[in-house]
Amino acid sequence: MTDGDNHSIVKLDDIVKTYQMGEVTVEALRNVTLEILSGEYVSIMGPSGCGKSTMLNLLGCLDRPTSGRYFLGNEDVSTMDDDMLSAMRGRKLGFVFQSYNLIQQLTVIENIEVPLYYQGISESESRERAVYYAKRVGLGSRLNHKPTELSGGQQQRVAIARALANNPLVILADEPTGNLDSSSGKEILDIFDDLHNQGKTLITVTHDQEIAHHGTRVVRLRDGQLESDVRNQ
């Protein structure tokens, strides 16, 4: 993968995010400018409360910045209405959360199908794709299990399959191994490495220095500001 092939996928331009807590204004992000290229594997690090999750939520179109502009692909997301943001989430983004966030009453296969459902993909195609991604994360034999019947690592793999189902531009993960023991965590990171090698763009928030080494780039935040931005060799 040469630099020439890579184009900007995510572009944050002078992003400010503040929360009003009664009298107090909390500045979760202060004038963050950042560009992420296609195929990069970025780790966002920093002490607790520095604004990592806030940044990931903005990147994930779950929230809107107080000021500044955000381009996803070549579109200005900061001006989109709620329906458009939903569409962006459904088609361009895949989420992996620390606490898996699977729907408890649905089976593995049904969970993977949820994002496809909202894109109006036919049942047969959606089933086919869900099975494909379930197999890809090594859950081919667990298709009809409920989340509660799976280990944490398996649940997180379902979440990854779900994030992949719509073939998104970017996969966003907020401490994906935070709840897992080291061996399950390793499995997840292996999958991420795999995705990275296939050219997927990954952005993960993590506390773990070890994990950060897997990626191609480490972005550090402190008090809502960009502290450092280092590309691994």
Next chain:
Amino acid sequence: MSEISNTIEEIKDTKSVRQHPGMAIMRFKRAFRLGVKSLWLHRLRSFLTMLGIVFGVCSVIAMLAIGEGASYEAQQQLKGLGSQNIIIQSVKPPEQQNSSTSSETSRVLEYGITYKDVKKIKATIPGVTVVVPGRIMREYVWNISRRVDCEVIATVPWYPQMRNHQVKRGRFFTDLELEDRSNVCVISPEMVQSLFPLSDPIGQSVRIGENYYRVIGVMTPQGSSKNAQLGGVGSDIANKLFIPITTARVRYGEILVKRRSGSFEAIRVELHEVTVKVDERDRVVPVSKVIQDIFEKNHDKEDYNIVVPLELINKAKRTKQIFNIVLGSIAGISLLVGGIGIMNIMLASVTERTREIGIRRALGARRQDIITQFLIETVILSGAGGIVGVVLGITIPYFVTVFANMATIVTLWAPIIAFSISAMVGIVFGIYPAIRAADMDPVEALRHE
């Protein structure tokens, strides 16, 4: 570069795909299945929530059916009296204290309609087509050793036609028999059972006092006339026996002597009942006023009673309207309560499923999708409740008819209206929880425990 081609264009494409009718049906089907599934997950809760609607719908239909049945029966009876008729009855006036010297009871009590009254009506009111004079006597009727208490009605051959009370078997007496003062009679079906349990009554004889009468016909059943709406028309006796009025005059003369409870009581009543038929419906009420005037001028005592079936029918109709309004309000309130129950449960369900809502939003669900999901659940609840309610509401009147022997009528529109209201209740009370779910901030919702 193809990967990041214009998303807005794609989204617009998707939107138009979403609006395609076949697509919409498919989406609806899937949303419906999803709704059923999530309701099934909380079976007991869904069932209990549904009960509110079930009882609401069921009570509307059942109550309307019973009300409809009661009013139909009343109207049938009133129609039996004839809507163009005015019925004048003789009434025993209230006891006059001053004239009754309790020593001797030999004096004759005189009251009621006279032949003179009838003549006056005929002479002064045009368009009064027929007058059926009738006398009514309470007698025991015998068949050898069997006895029934019976109302003997002395009348004219055209009585059945005028009073809408038809002969079921045999025939009514003829003009000739009226002229001949024949000893013939027509009995009500209730008497057949008690007097002739084993044989055909027609052609046989019954005895009243010293006289024998040949049975020539049996009337159709008229139902019990215990209904209060009749205002005293007819009596509580189902046993009726009809004889020609001329025969009665010969047999009984003008004076009736009763020997009941030890003392003698002599009563002189010329006519017990007269039916006046008015040629046009619109004139029934004015004519009744004129008749009222005639009687007020000629009678110094309140010894008559004028019944206008048409007025009673109208009164019954008005009563029914009021009844329906009251029922409608009760039904409305019970459905409202059911709706509030649904809303309550749905609000709880929305709170409980906050996390799920957040997940779905993060995975691309629009506000609209979340609204649809929750609204479909409430509509399924209230719709299913409505269907069960309709089924129960139709069955209950059936059992009321079978076991309580009350007439019930389930009109077509009662289930339709009750069901539509229940479906509407689902939408009205489901919309608020659904909007609350859709308005949740996705980030907050995802953080919810």
